[in-house]
Amino acid sequence: MILNLIKILHDNYVWLLTNNKGLSVIIDPGDASPIIKYINKKNYHPVSILITHYHKDHIEGTLALLKKYPKIKIYGPPKKNNINKNINFVYDNEIIHVSKYKFLIIYTPGHTKHDVSYYFPPYLFCGDILFSGGCxxxxxxDSTLMFNSLKKISFFPDDTFVCCGHEYTLPNLKFARYILPKDNAILKYYIKIKKMIKKNKSSLPSLLKTEKKINIFLRTNEFLLQKRIGLKEIKENEGECFSILRKMKDNFNWS
Structure with a gap:
């Protein structure tokens, strides 16, 4: 299978997974026009759409794609939405068959109450749950849902490719450097990604192995990190550490 990436809107990504016959799975189509243009250029044949959650920037192109390709099948989490009648709902630990390929459904709420991720080894399509360098x-x-979802993802194989929905890596690493300014792994990765972005290259997908080293939201069990954000007891509750980090990032001064 070939992994394709299409940049849409301001910083969104649409993922296409395509076999050697050109049959394609589209993940989170936030805008139909660039997707159709890309598909036509590559002579691909879309067979299904996978939706991680129902925010506009992840689904806006769905109905236009359905109109263009009326046989396409659409999958997404169970929730009322404006494309509801066309959705095949998916559930935790379910395996869906797209053409001859199997996708494992993982319930990963937190960003919304209904987020799901799709695992097709070695690719994890996780929408807006886990980002490179952040979440x-x-x-x-809520915080507990998000923390539990990130924990669930952290147990996937190290060679899993994290295919998320936005190019947020550089600002995520900027915040991580603020929290852990002496962390060499974060600093080196920040320099690497800064050079890539300057050359207009994507930082994604990233390896889960890398994320475990540079993503502070996957490192909430570390004493140094807990101490840096004001927790005093060794190995204090990881969920509390995550909650504080998330609030700190929400209020971070980016200037």
Whole structure:
């Protein structure tokens, strides 16, 4: 399978997973026009759409794609939405068959109450839950849901490619450097990503192995990190550490 990446809107990514016959799975189509243009250029044949959650920047192109490709099948988490009648709902630990390929559904709420991720080894399509160097904002989910979802993802194989929905890596690493200014792994990765972005290259997908080293939201069990954000007891509750970090990032001064 070939992994394709299409940049849309301001900083969103749409992912296409395509086999050697050109049959393609589209993940989170926030804008139909660039997707159709890309598909036509590559002579691909879309067979399904996978939706991680129902925010506009992840689904806006769905109905236009359905109109263009009326046989396409759409999958997403169970929630009322404006494309509801066309959705095949998916559930935690379910395996869906797209063409001859199997996708494992993982319930990963936190950004919203209904987020799901799709695992097709070695690729994890996780929407706005885990970003490279960070995690999603808590919109209609809550801190405990998000923390538990990130923990769940952290147990996936180290060679898993994290295919998330936005190019947020550089600002995420800027915040991480503020929290852990002496962390050499974060500093080196920040320099690397800064050079890539300057050359207009994508930082994604990233390896889960790398994320475990540079993503502070996956390191909430570390005493030094807990101490830096004001927790005093060794190995204090990881969930509390995550909650404080997330609030700090929400209020971070980016200037």
């Amino acid at each position: 999603g904002k808590i919109i209609s989910g």
